Amino acid sequence: MPATARTASLPWSLLLLEPQKLLFSLSSFIAAAITLSIAFEFSLPRPWWALLTVYVTAQPMAGAFRPKVLYRLGGILTGATVSILVVPNLQHAPELLVLCMAAWTGLCIYLAVLDRTPRAFLFQMAALSSAVISFPYLDDPADVFTTTISRVEEMAVAIVSVTVVHSLLQPWSVTPVIQDRAHAFLAHASRWTREALGQRHTRLEYEHRRMLAADVAELGMMAIxxxxxxxxxxxxxxxxxxxxxxxxxxxxxxxxxxxxxxxxxxxxxxxxxxxxxxxxxxxxxxxxxxxxxxxxxxxxxxxxxxxxxxxxxxxxxxxxxxxxxxxxxxxxxxxxxxxxxxxxxxxxxxxxxxxxxxxGEQAFPLARDHGLALLAGLATATAIMLYCAVWILLAWPSGSATAAFAALITCSFAAQDDPAPVLSRYLGATLLTFPLAALYLFAVLPRVDGCGMLIVSLAPALLGIGYVQAMPAWSARALPMFSCLIVALGFLDRFIADFATFINVGLAQVGGIIATIAVAKLFRSVNVSWTARRMIRGNWIEIGQMASMARPFRPVHWTSMAVDRLGQTAARMAIAEGSDALHAADGLADLRIGRNVIAIRRSLPALPAPVQAALRDVLEGIAQLFQTRGRAGEWLPPPASLLANIDVAMASMSAAAHAEPAHPALLALVGMRCNLFPFAAVPRMAGDA
Incomplete structure (x- = not known):
């Protein structure tokens, strides 16, 4: 039975246990056991927070989380430092304190969304740690230093434990995944090109063509x-x-x-x-x-x-x-x-x-959009201010926990265009886990004595949810299940099973998720075509800058940047409306035109002066066209003057002494004419006489 079929439905996947996924779940459980043992041995005040950090940190691929360890630890220390500096000094001005913490969190999310490398975890953890440390103690900031040190110790122990255990047991390597993705790309490219060369059609399905670019972009993120x-x-x-x-x-x-x-x-x-x-x-x-x-x-x-x-x-x-x-x-x-x-x-x-x-080891460059990152940061900061305003106005005793939990969820999904659908699934998984948490809290844990028995009793639930976390189709539901179970149990130095506290904590979690969904629908539910247009517009602007003779010629990595940007639009184009105007912008045609611009500019110094003049007219026409598209933010047809300039340049090159039909600049002109004017009349060349 193929792997895709095994992961298609949860029941079959649970019945047919896969050794790699089971090993991952076992590794996470061993790390959780070590973390709980250390937390109880050294009397850390919130062992449940250390346990939750284990499963937030764990990743199914061994190579996917080790580079992030130092960034995560650095982010925790950064967030803790900000909390210690800000909270005591602004304790008498809660409005200003909330504003500062919201601004800090928004800045961190802006940097995390902009970075798109493992370094982004430093900024994300800085935002998460400062929110989790600060908000529950805004009412009583006198003990913030001791609390901050405790949170740092708990999270650091969890991160180190899960890293060491997974490094030793090696759930599985990222290399086979990269191999599969690369082989799939080669197969897709071969099939697509074979079909395109077999009959007269080049405008294939948008999703099929851009899937290739998505594979390239995903491969680069894995390579990091x-x-x-x-x-x-x-x-x-x-x-x-x-x-x-x-x-x-x-x-x-x-x-x-x-x-x-x-x-x-x-x-x-x-x-x-x-x-x-x-x-x-x-x-x-x-x-x-x-x-x-x-x-x-x-x-x-x-x-x-x-x-x-x-x-x-x-x-x-x-x-x-x-x-x-x-x-x-x-x-x-x-x-x-x-x-x-x-x-x-x-x-x-x-x-x-x-x-x-x-x-050489020069990294594949990533396309970054400051506008999208700024939107994510502003939305996060606004959401946090709204949470805190509701909490303060209602004087809700558990409002601080709601604000902290909502801030954590908001930061976790800040990079998505529209996080509301994912958050809805998050809410559903949380509600499904409450009965299991109640069973443990009121039926199982009262009969448990000692840390060893506690770990044994938790094994079925943690191993089961850990296996779900290793399944790509269900991994997004594992984190809310862990959060609901672990936060609801609320392990402290002594066992407390209070129904009112359980309900209050549950309401805080659900309230935080619902508030996050509401804010996401208000501030983040942008049309995916809007995001795709921004990326296409960025590509147009860069092509115009490359073609402009008034600007320095810097073509290094442009193709990689364009492919990465095309890969980012792949998923968005797949769900955009078929009649949407953004489909008129052919990303692959823009990619080919950009490469033709590079070929012409590289060949320009070695060509005769008359040919150079004709090619400069073409380049200036390309620059004006794409700069106009970039300013307008929409696809505009090329002017007839550009077609005339291309024909003049081709005739000039063909008539030049020792003209080569396969000259890169001449072929680039042919490519430009085919891409920009596919339905234009056949040009009159010297060889047609």
Whole structure:
């Protein structure tokens, strides 16, 4: 039975226990047992908070949480320091104190959303720790120093325990996940390109095309966690980053080849030699990755040889044929390189050759949006101020716990466009866990004596929910289940089973979640197309800046940034309305145009002066078009003057002495014309006479 089927429904997944998931749950439980033992042994005041931190920190993939340990500890210390500095000094001005803590939390969330690396956990933990430490003690800040030290000790013990246990038992490595994702991308890219080269269509399903970009972006986020991946045979970080860069290159090359074939087939049937080459490429794409790696070099050489056997004064059809052959060659070469690197992912780094050293360890750049991060920070700060205002106005004794719990949930889901649906599932999982918490508190724990018996009695619940946490389809429900159970039990130095306290704590948790949902619906439920438009707009602005001759030429990592931005829009585009105007903005076409701009600007210094002048007119036209799109925030059709400039530049290059049909700048002009003006009339070239 395939893994996807096993995780499709919870009952079957629980009946068919998987060793890796069971080992993860057992590792988390051992860490929880160690944490509880230390907490009771050293009389830490809130053992339940240490226990909750264990399951908040644990991650199913071993390599996914070790790089975050120092960031989490640093964030806890930062939040604790802010609490100690702010709370005692503003204890006589509660309104100003709430404003300062809300502003601090909002700033931390802004930085966490903006960063998008494991370093974001430093800012997130700083926000969480300051909220959890400060809000329950705003009424009595005199003991805030002792309380802060206790919270830091509890969280630090939990984080260190879960890190050590998971490092020793190694639930599973991130490397197989990366291998599966890379193999899936290669298979998707091969199937998509094979289909696109087989018939006249390049505008495939939006979700299908952008799924490839999403795979690349996700692979890069996984690669960030590799430095602490412990297995000797695991993939090196530099190698994975190299694989990601190759995969990012495949995406625009494959789409460009399909686009040229579509344009060429619209003019006339393919000549026999080119038709055989296209069919050979399709056959090659149907082979396994190992066969592609072995035979791809010869196929790429055939493509380049055909591209070079064109007339000295090429016609428009000749240029399209040369562009198709060169893009197919570049795609095949990138696919071969990627296949070779993916095969090396599972081999020891020491036997993987000198490729990583030659490529360097420069990280795959991430696209960041200050506007979205600012919105998340402002929403978090506003929500916290509203929680505290309601708590203070109602004079609710448990209002401080509600504010702290609501702040914790708000910070946890601040990075999502619309956290309300996730929070609704969070509320449902919390309500389902209350009967289990009541059973433990009033039926099981009164008969427990000692820390050892407590750990044994908790084993069934913690192991069961821990196994759910290891299941990707259900992991989001595990955290509220842990929170409800552990917070409701409220382990202290002595057992207290008070029904009124249990109900009050439960109401505080539910109230915090409901308040968070209400604030999310008011402040965060933005249309996903709004977020997608912002990302597309950022891409337009960068293309315009690259094309502008008045700006420095800085193309380094632009393709990677564009692919990352395209990957971020993938999920949003999938749920946006089909008639939405943002679908008019073809992200892959923009990606190809940006690469063409880079090719022209790199070739510009070596070309004759008349050709340079014609190419500068094209670049300025591209700059104006994309800057106008960026300012307007919507897709605008290119002007006819830009088409005329492109045709003049192509004619100028074709007429130049020693003109090469496969010259990068000339092929870039062909690509621009195909992408910007796909339905324009065939241009008149010297070779058409």
């Amino acid at each position: 966690h590799l430095p602490s991946n412990p297995r000797p045979a695991s993939a090196g970080r530099r190698m994975v980053l190299g694989v990601q860069k190759q995969l990012a290159t495949i995406l625009p090359l494959a789409s460009a080849a399909a686009n040229r074939l579509d344009m060429l087939s619209a003019l006339a049937p393919l000549d026999p030699e080119l038709a055989r080459l296209v069919e050979a490429t399709r056959t090659w794409l149907s082979q396994p990755a190992s066969v592609q790696y072995a035979s791809g070099t010869d196929l790429a050489q055939r493509c380049r040889q055909l591209a070079e056997r064109q007339e000295t004064s090429p016609s428009w059809r000749d240029l399209l044929r040369a562009s198709l052959c060169v893009r197919m060659a570049e795609f095949v070469e990138a696919q071969v390189e990627a296949c070779g690197l993916v095969q090396q992912l599972g081999s020891p780094v020491s036997t993987s050759g000198d490729w990583p050293q030659r490529q």
